[in-house]
Amino acid sequence: MFLGIDGGATKSTLVLIDLKGKKIFETSGKSLNYRNLDREKFIQNLNELIIKAKKKGKILFSCLSLAGIDTETDKKRVINIIEKSRVNKILKSNFIVKNDIEVLLPTANIEDGAAIIAGTGSNFFAKNKNKIARAGGLDYILSDEGSAFDIGQKVLRASVRSKDGRGEKTILEKMVLKKVGIKNIRDLVNLIYGENLKQKVGEFAPLAEIALKKKDKVAKKILLSSIDELENGIITVTRKVKLKGEFKICLVGSVFKNKYILNKLEIKLKKRFKNAKIIIIKNPAIGAAKLAKKEFEKLSKAKFQS
Template sequence: MNASTGLVLGIDGGGTKTVAWLARCDFPHHHTAIPNAIETFGRGRAGSSNVRSVGFETALGNLDRAVENAFADAEIPRVMVDRACLALAGAGRNSEQQRIRSWADQCQLTKSLTVVDDALPVLYAAAEDGVGIALISGTGSLALGRNTEGETARCGGWGSLLGDEGSGYQISLAALRAVVRADDGRGPTTQLHQRLLEHHGITTASELIPILYTDSNNRVQIASLAPLVFEVAGSGDSVAQQILDQASTDLAEMVNTLVARLGMSDHPCSLAGTGSVLIHQPAFTQSVRDKLARTGIETTYRAIPESVAGTLVIAMGSTTTH
């Protein structure tokens, strides 16, 4: 067994990027892990590590690069850390987690590895007890809740074909569909039509077909259109506003469902939000909370720009080994 390094590694891997943070911890004297008190000294980034979106070879390669970059940022040689927590989108099944653990063994990543639901660190980044509801809306969407008894439940997270309601992807897809319906004369006119054509540097809606269908794995490209939809909605376009209204309704429904399933309606619910849509569109986030309030669910909200902070909290408090 290698000597203790006092190093802790947290990795948050999603559909757009992989983020790795390196921190130090004096474990014998460390009893609680408060997110704001964790000091990181190495941070690394790489591309997507969602195995269902990019495949294992690319995902594991990006995991490795993020770790390498974190050690390079810390300006220390890469070594086996004492503890690590990996929160990876698309790795919820046991078969996927086993392959990730095998990779961690092969590269001698850590002595103690914890692999968790990709939404769980959001809760621990917001509060050290990990109680509340995490709501994610970025490229994809999902909600995860954990009550005071430690019971957890998920809602959403079904991916682009079956779900991702309220996500940047579905917001953008709804806008693209509104554009082609308007072009056909089947739907109302909308500023989205001209703005999306200008964005892609084209003059007709039919030119969207080769752009959008050439790459079968273009979720990120499509989701990146969401800020434009918000901009058009802000100018008063009713079609864009309806798209965003439906998106906020879908997200509120996820939270509402978890509050009921986990029996969390007796007091204000701690809501932790992350993902590009919730982080960069505060008015939209407030609309989700307003819709929850109209159903009797009061929330205290905390934005979590970097949910990877929660992976460090989990790693520091974990005794799980592989």
């Protein structure tokens, strides 16, 4: 069996495929964004997920596709952490680590194309033959534009500004109070700051779509800003690798559950890239499992030839 993990900032998915590439098992677990977790918590969450797969049979090779793996240094650090942990008793060092956006094209069975992740965080990627381009994907202080965190933060700020009188009045103010069960907007400070800040902020993102349906102008501005950021990110990476003509743009993440964002972004992208096809990726863990299978076959071939 080959194991693939899509490890996000909020939740993770594990998939097992057989020798023919058919999915035979799927399960879910907790966050695997190592930037937002201490070492022990990261290993604990990973171990809980992989133990479920171990019961299904022998794992030949694994691909761990994780949010927060933004540099080669990150990759080496995480590999080192895993190899020295109890998890490696199962994986036996037969694994590779990828950034979560690197598995999207394999998931869609395409070699060249572009991809957007817009979940709790955001990330942009494009590949054309030997050229690869990335943008964003450096967590919530340095990037994450257009993400659930970005939208959620703007929702929270708009609600505070509305209450203070520093900004335009918005129904988001009352919606935020109702969501967390408080009466004073200033009490938000005790609920937001602390552990899991990024995830907690991202949970307020859906309020923008609800407020938009009630004709709230502030919510509309927030969502339009997110759409602009997502469009800008994909334009940037496709330009860098000179993607032209017919190609596919893969979208994945909770932000695309927002029909307003998805529909408006699709219109913009189709206008900009007339021959591009938009694909919604539902399970990136399958792409990770496919990469595990491909890597195993490559290593086996090299071993046979040597």
